[in-house]
Amino acid sequence: MIAEIGAFCAALALALSFAQGWLGLAASRRDSRAEATTAVAQAAAFMCAIAFVCLIAAFVRSDFSVAAVAANSHIDKPLVYRIAGAWGNHEGSMLLWSLVSALFGAIFATTRGAQHLSLWSRAVGVQGLVTAGALIYTLFLSNPFARLDPAPMQGAGLNPLLQDPALAAHPPMLYLGYVGLSIPFSLALAALLEGRADQAWAKALRPWTLLAWTCLTLGIALGSYWAYYELGWGGWWFWDPVENASFMPWLIACALVHSAIVTERRGSMASWTILLAILGFGLALLGTFLVRSGVLTSVHAFAIDPRRGIAVLVLLAIALGAGFGLYAWRAPKLAQPSGFAAISRESALVWNNFGLAIAAGVVLIGTLYPLIVEAAGGGLISVGPPFFNATVAPLLAALFILLPFGPMMTWRIGDWKGALTRLAPAVALALLTLIVALVTTQWRAVPAIGLAIGVWLIAGGLTYVWTRAARGEGAALAKIAALPLLVWSMSVAHIGAGVLTIGAVAETAFRAERALALAPGQGVDFAGQRITLLEVGGIDGPNYSATRANFRVDRADGARSLSAERRFYPTSPTPTTEVGILSGLDGDLYIAIGDPVRGQDNAWAVRLYHNPVVHLIFLGALMMGLGGLLSLVAVSRSKRRPA
């Protein structure tokens, strides 16, 4: 019964979303219809929520007559992963997509804010159509409530690799980001329909963009962290097409976060901001297409079904067609921006946007190139990390070198000499880092430059906080405490980018890795410590059995113990790795255990990695997310005050 209620509610939500679309787009001049639009949007979100709760209930009760449950759950699975199983699969994740879209639409409709009535109602209308598109796809091409007859006695189980807290949280976070970009998209289309994109419009756009960007940042970081400790490869970013699919919208959202500031504060760059909003959502849809269609050979692409891929492609074509069509038609009519000098806060943000957009373009080309070559009959090829390292890294380096100047500039006309004077200590620190790194690494230029850029970003962010605080009055601490939240949010995010850079560069350039065979009792010297395999034995977990290897790690400061497991889930033919990680200030010792080595008595394949300062990568990403969150708080606070 529950599945039928869920399907019925989802169908109701679809009808309501269409009504929301129609009412919103038609309500432009009548307040009574606007009220109805809000109520319809709320009802659509409510119906989606009930549908989603029904799906979760089906998973919790292990109702294997529902196909999605049978394929992705198992009665032995811990409760929390049965719940997470509701969105840890294709069908459920599409329902989540629809739910988030409807919820955002309802929240947006409820908190109307300062926007013009017709602009607001058109945006709600477009959002209704976006939700309707997602629901059509969910109900007709990947219905999570489809029944299975006869029902199996037992589910196939969730992929054990996905049975993990970081990965349970990763899709909802990523979807909040992807789907969060639908509101800027709806607002952009509404602005084009309306023929105006003023400061009030940008003010409505900014919190949603910040929300989407923050969620994308945290979602990507969670995925990366999961890959790091769960896959047992010791890596955190692979330039895999599926990763690129989330990185491209992130880059564009990052540009949008910045260009929306210019439009809000100065009224300029409005048509560019609109274009970014359309592109950002377009890339989020493209990402969904790439992941769902299986057109790309990826380490993690799943749900290989060309029919679904084509459906997403059709939705993408409609969204982008409507977006770009309207843009071509209406954008030239938007009010012209006010001017600014070549050296100013505006121009700094223009360059920021330019760099981020080019980076997104390069990632797009690298990701789609194999598809284009194959379609043109050029054979099967792959574009791997060397391409992205050679193209994206220098672009980001240039962007990061310019970044600390941006906040130092004033609006309209900036003073680059003054900015450089204030940044002089940061420049000196970065140059010192460069020289020290060059000498200590025997002239390895690339990591040395990377580390210097990281230090430059951190020092630049601190300099900005300092110069802003110096303007205040009173004791130093009081001055720093009195700084506006927006100063903090920006600085934390920018310093986070520096921390991430240092972590990424150091981890990539200086990681040590070794594969060997060890028998119990044997030891090896690795990365300044002695690692001894003590014993290997079998253990039983709640729904798996495992081989566990215990190690002793002797360091200068004493001995530690560490264990790594290889788990076998009865529902899955392949084992999974639980790595042993010993974290220190300098980085992680990372041990994974493999199979017994054939031909050598009692020996096991062991992989050792030393990943220097790898935590800085995740700490940096977290700081960037925190910066986004603080900014979101600051922006929503200012929204309540009369402009």
Add this chain to the structure above:
Amino acid sequence: MRRRDQRLMMIGVAGAVLVLAATLTFAGLRDSVVYFVAPSELAEKAQAGQRVRLGGLVVDGTLRRADDGSNHFNVTDGAVEVEVRYDGLLPDLFREGQGVVAEGRWTPGVAFEAERVLARHDETYMPREVTEALKQRGEWKGAQ
């Protein structure tokens, strides 16, 4: 500088950066694109020392570990078997009888030196390239 000149300068710099980025991109694509080959195509398509992806099925009973710690196994597409040597760590999902993609260089008459071995983390995974190659050879037993 007048505002008009400033704008022209910005457009000029932007154009130069764009050209630079495009040059980097296409040079990067030329240098780092890796072609996929099946074992039977290796001799005709891959020049010695060229970086390629070799895809096929791991032949049962061929996986062994040499004294120097390297892994050796044979990859087949049903027509030709190629020996692969790999110094690194085989991924979790690496199994005899299953699909695999090895990225590296081939020396005719010797072995395929893999720098990376890929197996996806999904138990039903068969690399798409391998599926295509097996279909072409009529060895494909799966769906479609």
